[in-house]
Amino acid sequence: MAMIYKDPWVLKENKFDHLHLGKTEAIMSQGNGYMGLRACAEERYTGECRGLFVSGTFNKFDETEVTELPNCADMTEMEIFLNGKLFSLQKGNIKSYSKELCLKSGELKRSIVWCSDKGERYNLSFLRIVSLKNLHTIAQKVTITPLSGDTTLSLACGINAQITNSGSQHFSEGAKRFYEKRYMQLVATTTESKIDFVFSTDTTLSVNSKKQIAMNRRRIFSKYDAYVAKGQTVTIEKISTVHTTRDKQTENLSLEQLQEFALKNLKQQVTLGYAGILQDSKTRWDELVWQNIPIEIETDNIKDILAVRFAQYHLQIMAPAHDNRMNIGAKGLSGEGYKGHTFWDTEIFALPYYIFSQPSTALSLLQYRYLSLPGARQKAADGGYKGAQYPWESAWLTDGEVTPLFGGADIVTGLPTPILTGQLEIHITCDVVYGIWQYYKASQDESFMREYGYEIVFDCANFWASRLQEGSDGLLHINNVIGPDEYKDGIDDDAFTNHFAKWNLLLAVEYYNKLQGSDVSDVFERLKGKISLDCKLWEDKASKTYVPMPNERGIIPQNRTFLDLKQIDLTKYKNQTQVGTIYKDYNQHQICNMQVCKQADVLLLILLMENLFSPKAKQANWNYYEPRTLHDSSLSLSTHSILASDMGQEDLAYELFERACNIDMGENMSSSNEGIHAGSIGGIWQCVVFGFAGFRVTENTIRLAPKLPKHWRSLNFYLWLKGEKIKVTVTHKGVDVSKEGYIAIPLNSSPF
Numbered sequence: 001m002a003m004i005y006k007d008p009w010v011l012k013e014n015k016f017d018h019l020h021l022g023k024t025e026a027i028m029s030q031g032n033g034y035m036g037l038r039a040c041a042e043e044r045y046t047g048e049c050r051g052l053f054v055s056g057t058f059n060k061f062d063e064t065e066v067t068e069l070p071n072c073a074d075m076t077e078m079e080i081f082l083n084g085k086l087f088s089l090q091k092g093n094i095k096s097y098s099k100e101l102c103l104k105s106g107e108l109k110r111s112i113v114w115c116s117d118k119g120e121r122y123n124l125s126f127l128r129i130v131s132l133k134n135l136h137t138i139a140q141k142v143t144i145t146p147l148s149g150d151t152t153l154s155l156a157c158g159i160n161a162q163i164t165n166s167g168s169q170h171f172s173e174g175a176k177r178f179y180e181k182r183y184m185q186l187v188a189t190t191t192e193s194k195i196d197f198v199f200s201t202d203t204t205l206s207v208n209s210k211k212q213i214a215m216n217r218r219r220i221f222s223k224y225d226a227y228v229a230k231g232q233t234v235t236i237e238k239i240s241t242v243h244t245t246r247d248k249q250t251e252n253l254s255l256e257q258l259q260e261f262a263l264k265n266l267k268q269q270v271t272l273g274y275a276g277i278l279q280d281s282k283t284r285w286d287e288l289v290w291q292n293i294p295i296e297i298e299t300d301n302i303k304d305i306l307a308v309r310f311a312q313y314h315l316q317i318m319a320p321a322h323d324n325r326m327n328i329g330a331k332g333l334s335g336e337g338y339k340g341h342t343f344w345d346t347e348i349f350a351l352p353y354y355i356f357s358q359p360s361t362a363l364s365l366l367q368y369r370y371l372s373l374p375g376a377r378q379k380a381a382d383g384g385y386k387g388a389q390y391p392w393e394s395a396w397l398t399d400g401e402v403t404p405l406f407g408g409a410d411i412v413t414g415l416p417t418p419i420l421t422g423q424l425e426i427h428i429t430c431d432v433v434y435g436i437w438q439y440y441k442a443s444q445d446e447s448f449m450r451e452y453g454y455e456i457v458f459d460c461a462n463f464w465a466s467r468l469q470e471g472s473d474g475l476l477h478i479n480n481v482i483g484p485d486e487y488k489d490g491i492d493d494d495a496f497t498n499h500f501a502k503w504n505l506l507l508a509v510e511y512y513n514k515l516q517g518s519d520v521s522d523v524f525e526r527l528k529g530k531i532s533l534d535c536k537l538w539e540d541k542a543s544k545t546y547v548p549m550p551n552e553r554g555i556i557p558q559n560r561t562f563l564d565l566k567q568i569d570l571t572k573y574k575n576q577t578q579v580g581t582i583y584k585d586y587n588q589h590q591i592c593n594m595q596v597c598k599q600a601d602v603l604l605l606i607l608l609m610e611n612l613f614s615p616k617a618k619q620a621n622w623n624y625y626e627p628r629t630l631h632d633s634s635l636s637l638s639t640h641s642i643l644a645s646d647m648g649q650e651d652l653a654y655e656l657f658e659r660a661c662n663i664d665m666g667e668n669m670s671s672s673n674e675g676i677h678a679g680s681i682g683g684i685w686q687c688v689v690f691g692f693a694g695f696r697v698t699e700n701t702i703r704l705a706p707k708l709p710k711h712w713r714s715l716n717f718y719l720w721l722k723g724e725k726i727k728v729t730v731t732h733k734g735v736d737v738s739k740e741g742y743i744a745i746p747l748n749s750s751p752f
């Protein structure tokens, strides 16, 4: 195992592992919400997956593919020859190696002593930053010191736009140009969405060098030849920028103007140099996160502290807080996985962090859902329904549903497995509403609700009102869906979906009545004629909606047939070290007919709607569903950890938290290849704040019912509530809530 967890600020590997490059490329990826850069080495390796992704720049490769976030030009690559030998860790000898990401500064660092196969030794260090201050900037600093004799250095670097998304080339090549014999610029345009990207870069060497400029297909670069004496250190600084015609700040510029603007910005960044860019970025990290909303854990277990900071780091770099037309991808901006698409992962798993830590980001993410209402209305209409139905997978605002139609191989048929989630996983519509409700409850942001929120809640209620079907029992049912547990498809009366649909209808009724009696009837004025506002219909539908409730044994049937399905011994899969091993033995159809859950489903319902169920029912369902849940989705563990905390099973809660942290940060070297797990990372925060601190916002109150892990002495964190920031301190002796001035929020420490 090469991962080291000794420093609470530093994620580190101390062994170069060419078979598992994807691990650190993803978990040590850098970014700022505008862009995300995988932590690939400067030198190229087979098996690497270089990646630079700019939020919201979706493109559709061709009619057979769905839109995806294009993997754009690489500006970090460097080809280095030392005394004629290509620098590569797969050649010669590695005398020492470390690769680390400092979460505090956001700086990535590799330190290497390398011996070429001629026996010549070199000290190399590679530093890199993606600025949190200037969202367009990537800065690199490389130092090379020959240790055993003088050397010739030959370096080639520039802009490489030959990158693809697993073979799909999303760009047409545009202009390439050197300015003032030094600054390089390359323009590329997405083939279908026609977004122009302007990549600019500049490289400087600290020693005299002979320089040649070169261009070839989709590539512009410079070659430098220099002489470096033994013990002398040569420093290479490469500063690069990315701008696109999708950027809000420059949306009125023509492409030529944007190129000029980009060049000017590059020059400014070059004057700051690596050190200045790093300093600015570090200051921003402190302002936004580490000094503003730190989570402090007093414990001797450094990995726990590191894991929570790792979560905060990624939650910061994955969120496109600068632009409300964009949202968080299931892999953030750290890989091609899930094509950059947004799922319910945002509202149910990541959003709570922003609601309580960075409300302006939460607001922006919810505004994205408002701005994508036309696509949601289209999706409902396409299915013959009314109102707004959110796509299971979303990309650009007008793209509508973008879920691919086929996935991995079916072990039985040998054919690609159809992906039905785009058609059937309809609970996303109420998950979005749940996100709005949570945000509103915590922030009391009435102006958001008036401008955006109420309309979403009402029009989603319209969808449910038209989607519910009358059954022979005279009640309304929701048939043929996939619930959160994606191992079951085409099922009827999924407990999660039915409960949430009813809740959405009732929420619409509640808000409608509240608005009726208030002085904000202008909301109705604006919405009348735009959407249907039939409160009686919502009320009527809600009252007739069938919702699965605990049976005589206290078990809520996950769906109409679940409790009758056959049961198999799941021990092998419960003990798996890789997720999804059940697919090695059974296909989707077979799994669908067994009592096995991919991820938290009924238990998630109980967590999110705790008022509906008694503590006894909670316990009974925990006892039933936990053993049947394989946690084959990364979203599952945090839910179970929080519930375990709620039920006083502290050891189990901690064990599940640890497993959730290990999804990305742990020893499985392949789990993050396609990118980090954004929802699961939001779940890490939830385990700490909702689980260990037992925090919830209930009606007009907050609840703190802590269950601190035994080996944590204390936990401090900040929460934004009703526009005010409060500090929570939890110890084994009790809880302290403080803020300047008085606290208007009554505390209730009972867990249920």
Ligand code: IFM
Pocket (backbone or CB within 6 Å): 330, 338, 343, 344, 345, 484, 486, 633, 635, 679
């Ligand atoms: O949204 C999830 C889903 O619940 C399980 N499969 C992966 C999706 C994206 O993370």
